[in-house]
Amino acid sequence: MIALYLAHARGFFRDPAGLMLTLALPPFVYLMFAAIFGAAAGGDLDLRIALHDSVNAPASVAITERLTERHDGRLRLVSRRDEVDRKVLDGEADVGVILTACPVAPICAEVVAHPGRATAGQALQGELLGLSAPDPSSGDSPVRFRAVGPRGDPLALYFAGGVSLMFVFFAAMHGALGWLDDRRNGLLARLSLAAGGLGRVLAARAAWMITVGVAQTTLVFALAIRHAPAPDLATVAAWTVTTLVVAAAAAGLALGLIALCRTRDQAEPVSTVAALLAAALGGSMAPRFLMPEAFRTLGWITPHAWGIDAYTAVVWQRALGPAVYGAWAALALFATVGFVLAAVMERRRQNG
Numbered sequence: 001m002i003a004l005y006l007a008h009a010r011g012f013f014r015d016p017a018g019l020m021l022t023l024a025l026p027p028f029v030y031l032m033f034a035a036i037f038g039a040a041a042g043g044d045l046d047l048r049i050a051l052h053d054s055v056n057a058p059a060s061v062a063i064t065e066r067l068t069e070r071h072d073g074r075l076r077l078v079s080r081r082d083e084v085d086r087k088v089l090d091g092e093a094d095v096g097v098i099l100t101a102c103p104v105a106p107i108c109a110e111v112v113a114h115p116g117r118a119t120a121g122q123a124l125q126g127e128l129l130g131l132s133a134p135d136p137s138s139g140d141s142p143v144r145f146r147a148v149g150p151r152g153d154p155l156a157l158y159f160a161g162g163v164s165l166m167f168v169f170f171a172a173m174h175g176a177l178g179w180l181d182d183r184r185n186g187l188l189a190r191l192s193l194a195a196g197g198l199g200r201v202l203a204a205r206a207a208w209m210i211t212v213g214v215a216q217t218t219l220v221f222a223l224a225i226r227h228a229p230a231p232d233l234a235t236v237a238a239w240t241v242t243t244l245v246v247a248a249a250a251a252g253l254a255l256g257l258i259a260l261c262r263t264r265d266q267a268e269p270v271s272t273v274a275a276l277l278a279a280a281l282g283g284s285m286a287p288r289f290l291m292p293e294a295f296r297t298l299g300w301i302t303p304h305a306w307g308i309d310a311y312t313a314v315v316w317q318r319a320l321g322p323a324v325y326g327a328w329a330a331l332a333l334f335a336t337v338g339f340v341l342a343a344v345m346e347r348r349r350q351n352g
Helices: 002-013 016-041 058-068 080-088 115-131 154-184 187-195 196-226 233-259 264-281 293-301 301-316 324-349
Strands: 049-053 075-077 095-100 108-113 144-149
Touching: 049 058, 058 075, 058 095, 058 115, 058 293, 080 095, 080 108, 080 196, 095 115, 095 196, 108 115, 115 144, 115 154, 154 196, 154 233, 154 264, 154 301, 196 324, 233 264, 233 301, 233 324, 264 293, 264 301, 293 301
Parallel strands: 049 075, 049 095, 108 144
Antiparallel strands: 095 108
16 A cells, blocks of 8 residues: 555656646645735725816815825826716726816715726725715715616626636537547547548537537527627627637637647646636636736736627627727637647647
8 A cells, every 4th residue: 555655656746747737736826816806805906097187176186196196007187078988988997087076075076987897986986085075064975976888787798708708618628628538549540531631620629619619608698688788780790700709719729728738637637727717817707807907917818808808898888899809809819829739739749
């Protein structure tokens, strides 16, 4: 028994990849999750703020300076009142502030936020209450909240995109493991000969994985559609394109990642950790505006961030513009890189 125990120990320490996945990744994942979600739980939100000062009085200038100091360069001044609403709706700002004159305090403020980002608006509302020095004898609050955007529940739609992306990638990783099994038992080589080349075998598996991803996403949005404005033909078409490129990105990246692995024992933890980290960084587990700025920026390396933003723009904002086209291009690039990597690695193994 002792000999078997020591044999297992020697095998464990002789596998650098397994050693890293078992001992190094858990504390790393803990530190990353603590950094992402700990800041939000503690109320320390890295908010992008669009502010319009319609008073330009000493009290309003003082509030602007305090907000600028507290939010460390993430506050942007805008010259027009309607520009605050536009920046919040377009996603350029997490929350907007309009400073006005009022009788109950030196300065009153209107906090403008997307309904799906009510948490951000409420956090800033509390901060402004502490800065506005209201008259204690007045029962009116100098800080009011106003939601902008169409009717519905944008947070429910946000998580429809986030959850569907997370499970599409988990399913793609699971599907790509079958490719590894085909390689191990020699079926991949026989299928390549029968089908007329490795590319056709890869394309067939990718097409099936994309079909599964589209089906998963369709089921999720079928439940979430009641929270969205009534869809039109353009919205359905844009959603379909988004779903296809998301599923293609998942299939491509999964096949590329699994192609880098030599054994199933190596591929299973690698694929699980990769899918989990991408979901956390990309905003599938919690809205990205709750994350610190560094993690919000880092999230752009994941397809999840691009996919969620595309779904939000298409389904909720009905904004088919450069942001959506850019997200489609990024997702298509993820898919292409993954497919090419898988084809190159497998062809190299077959020729080697």
